Amino acid sequence: xxxxxxxxxxxxxxxxxxxxxxxxxxxxxxxxxxxxxxxxxxxxxxxxxxxxxxxxxxxxxxxxxxxxxxxxxxxxxxxxxxxxxxxxxxxxxxxxxxxxxxxxxxxxxxxxxxxxxxxxxxxxxxxxxxxxxxxxxxxxxxxxxxxxxxxxxxxxxxxxxxxxxxxxxxxxxxxxxxxxxxxxxxxxxxxxxxxxxxxxxxxxxxxxxxxxxxxxxxxxxxxxxxxxxxxxxxxxxxxxxxxxxxxxxxxxxxxxxxxxxxxxxxxxxxxxxxxxxxxxxxxxxxxxxxxxxxxxxxxxxxxxxxxxxxxxxxxxxxxxxxxxxxxxxxxxxxxxxxxxxxxxxxxxxxxxxxxxxxxxxxxxxxxxxxxxxxxxxxxxxxxxxxxxxxxxxxxxxxxxxxxxxxxxxxxxxxxxxxxxxxxxxxxxxxxxxxxxxxxxxxxxxxxxxxxxxxxxxxxxxxxxxxxxxxxxxxxxxxxxxxxxxxxxxxxxxxxxxxxxxxxxxxxxxxxxxxxxxxxxxxxxxxxxxxxxxxxxxxxxxxxxxxxxxxxxxxxxxxxxxxxxxxxxxxxxxxxxxxxxxxxxxxxxxxxxxxxxxxxxxxxxxxxxxxxxxxxxxxxxxxxxxxxxxxxxxxxxxxxxxxxxxxxxxxxx
Amino acid sequence: xxxxxxxxxxxxxxxxxxxxxxxxxxxxxxxxxxxxxxxxxxxxxxxxxxxxxxxxxxxxxxxxxxxxxxxxxxxxxxxxxxxxxxxxxxxxxxxxxxxxxxxxxxxxxxxxxxxxxxxxxxxxxxxxxxxxxxxxxxxxxxxxxxxxxxxxx
Numbered sequence: 182x183x184x185x186x187x188x189x190x191x192x193x194x195x196x197x198x199x200x201x202x203x204x205x206x207x208x209x210x211x212x213x214x215x216x217x218x219x220x221x222x223x224x225x226x227x228x229x230x231x232x233x234x235x236x237x238x239x240x241x242x243x244x245x246x247x248x249x250x251x252x253x254x255x256x257x258x259x260x261x262x263x264x265x266x267x268x269x270x271x272x273x274x275x276x277x278x279x280x281x282x283x284x285x286x287x288x289x290x291x292x293x294x295x296x297x298x299x300x301x302x303x304x305x306x307x308x309x310x311x312x313x314x315x316x317x318x319x320x321x322x323x324x325x326x327x328x329x330x331x332x333x334x335x336x337x338x339x340x341x342x343x344x345x346x347x348x349x350x351x352x353x354x355x356x357x358x359x360x361x362x363x364x365x366x367x368x369x370x371x372x373x374x375x376x377x378x379x380x381x382x383x384x385x386x387x388x389x390x391x392x393x394x395x396x397x398x399x400x401x402x403x404x405x406x407x408x409x410x411x412x413x414x415x416x417x418x419x420x421x422x423x424x425x426x427x428x429x430x431x432x433x434x435x436x437x438x439x440x441x442x443x444x445x446x447x448x449x450x451x452x453x454x455x456x457x458x459x460x461x462x463x464x465x466x467x468x469x470x471x472x473x474x475x476x477x478x479x480x481x482x483x484x485x486x487x488x489x490x491x492x493x494x495x496x497x498x499x500x501x502x503x504x505x506x507x508x509x510x511x512x513x514x515x516x517x518x519x520x521x522x523x524x525x526x527x528x529x530x531x532x533x534x535x536x537x538x539x540x541x542x543x544x545x546x547x548x549x550x551x552x553x554x555x556x557x558x559x560x561x562x563x564x565x566x567x568x569x570x571x572x573x574x575x576x577x578x579x580x581x582x583x584x585x586x587x588x589x590x591x592x593x594x595x596x597x598x599x600x601x602x603x604x605x606x607x608x609x610x611x612x613x614x615x616x617x618x619x620x621x622x623x624x625x626x627x628x629x630x631x632x633x634x635x636x637x638x639x640x641x642x643x644x645x646x647x648x649x650x651x652x653x654x655x656x657x658x659x660x661x662x663x664x665x666x667x668x669x670x671x672x673x674x675x676x677x678x679x680x681x682x683x684x685x686x687x688x689x690x691x692x693x694x695x696x697x698x699x700x701x702x703x704x705x706x707x708x709x710x711x712x713x714x715x716x717x718x719x720x721x722x723x724x725x726x727x728x729x730x731x732x733x734x735x736x737x738x739x740x741x742x743x744x745x746x747x748x749x750x751x752x753x754x755x756x757x758x759x760x761x762x763x764x765x766x767x768x769x770x771x772x773x774x775x776x777x778x779x780x781x782x783x784x785x786x787x788x789x790x791x792x793x794x795x796x797x798x799x800x801x802x803x804x805x806x807x808x809x810x811x812x813x814x815x816x817x818x819x820x821x822x823x824x825x826x827x828x829x830x831x832x833x
Numbered sequence: 834x835x836x837x838x839x840x841x842x843x844x845x846x847x848x849x850x851x852x853x854x855x856x857x858x859x860x861x862x863x864x865x866x867x868x869x870x871x872x873x874x875x876x877x878x879x880x881x882x883x884x885x886x887x888x889x890x891x892x893x894x895x896x897x898x899x900x901x902x903x904x905x906x907x908x909x910x911x912x913x914x915x916x917x918x919x920x921x922x923x924x925x926x927x928x929x930x931x932x933x934x935x936x937x938x939x940x941x942x943x944x945x946x947x948x949x950x951x952x953x954x955x956x957x958x959x960x961x962x963x964x965x966x967x968x969x970x971x972x973x974x975x976x977x978x979x980x981x982x983x984x985x986x
Contacts, residue, residue, distance in 0.1 A: 418955075521843075521844045524843050535847065535851075538851075539850070539851045539854050539855070540854075542851075542855060543854055543855055543857075543858035544858075546855060546858050546859055546862065547858055547861075547862045550859065550862040550863070550866065551862065551866065554866050554870060555870075558870070563872070564872070564873035565870040565871060565872050565873065566870070566871050566873070566891060566942075567866065567869070567870050567871070568869075568871060568889075570869040570871075570889060571865050571866060571869035571870065574865070575861060575862060575865045578861065579858060689908045689926055689927060689928075690907075690908065691906060691907025691908050752928070767928060768928075769908075769928030769929065770928070770929065772903060772907050773903075774907070776907045778907065778908050778928050780927065780928050
């Protein structure tokens, strides 16, 4: 019964989306005489959110009880799995993840319908109609080609299980987080389309859109950070970013959202960059859909390509063409009618943010071209793969000037400023940057990119806290704190990347129990190798005693695991974490002579990469909270003013 | 009006600058892709027309039966990758992928040395039913492709 109820809820939600689209569209086209229709739009969006939420709960339920009469459960779950992986298995497959997508999208639509009151009602109607229009395509996709609630004619005796690489706590939270980000950008898209349709590209529009962009961006940031850490310890290659198509698919919307976040601030504060902000709103969600297409269609090989089906790719491609195409046509028709906003000098906060936006867009283009290039050459029957030798240096060409401007930009005033006024703090940051470069070169031979990384991370770290100087830190707006923290996070993360790529030590040995090896400052002794068993796997565990600079021994035990449903082997790495880095170990096969292959790494400051990501996300949260509180205060004041006016009228 | 740009002109200048940077980025990317993309070879291609030594490429084919040898250090393996026409010796230091066995398909990432041995940095083998290196699909056009396809089923 539960699966059928879930499916029914989905159909009802789709019908409401159709109503929301039509009623909203008519209300925008002909506001007079259609007040009744217009009054239906917000409730339709809210109830839709409720219904998709129920459908998703129904899916969670069938997974939690392992209802093997449901095809999706039978092919992706197993009764012997731990509960958390039963639940996370609900979205670790194509149908479930698309249901999650639709659910998040409806929740976001319901959110704007219930919460957003600042915009002109006609723009709101256009925004909600656009949100419903995008939603309809994904409902169609879900209901016609990827029904998650499909029953089997005969219940299966046992489920096929979930890919063991996906049986990990990281997976339980990583995809939903990313989806909140991806799909949250649909709100920015709908806002942009709504504003284009009604020609209301104003600072008010930017202030209304900003929290939603921030919201999506925070989730994207955290999702990418978590995904990077997951790939680092689960794939066992010791790397934290592979420039893999699926990783790029999450990076591209993030780049666009980061640019949008900065340009929307310019629009909100200064009423400039109107057209550009609208364009970015369209591009950001387009990148989410390109990402979904790349991940879901399997057109590109990926280490992450777990749930792929080429036939469905064409459906997503059609949706992508429809939405991006129509948005771009609308943009082309309307962009000319949006009048130019306020002017500003090149040396101003706006000028610095323009550099940020252009550089981020350039990096976005570079990542997009690099990701699609193998597809392009394959059309000519030439097979290539594109990796770090392309992505690292080429994106650095644009990242470096952007970070240099990041050192100056937050110190500049809006509209017009002079470099002379901020020369002291900037010179201070430059001196620190050069000192860091010198220190890195003295410590050892460092390649070009890590050396630049050390220099910029030090400079950005110092410059990012400069906006706090000479100000009462207690009275500083939360949003400013958010900016400071996020920029500091960029520096911390960059430092981790530079340190990891410059100073990582790697040792590969074949060791007998009792043998000792050295890797960087660590001494590693293999105590023994023993079989261990888990709920749905068996493994060989290499018990090691490791000590840092002769300190107390820490016990770590990497495993070579064998899962039996589905049959597959994985390597579980073991790590010992210190504040200044991580020891990382893997165990391989036993040789004929009784020696075990061990792969040992010392990765200085590698954890700072993810700490930086978390700081960036935290900065985003502070900014979001600050903006929302400021907005609530403003509403409160407006309400009191109007109440007082009413009182005055009564007593007059 | 003094020297300040009119709003319309400022927008034009900004748009032109942004376009110039973006077009520059695209040209740079196109140039870098031609140079940095790592091309895929099968052994007979590599034997007939070897890539420059030191250039990053991928080599895909079958691990030849009886060719896997582990060196005395216990972590370096040498094996032959073939496609029925030609074989290329490959040397790899590291933990082998779980499904790396003789007679299976493999893609090695690395570079060809001056001595004709392919030094692999990384081996991609079929490590679960959902992941097939794309280069191994459709190898049936090569003479040995049938074998590879069978091994991957």
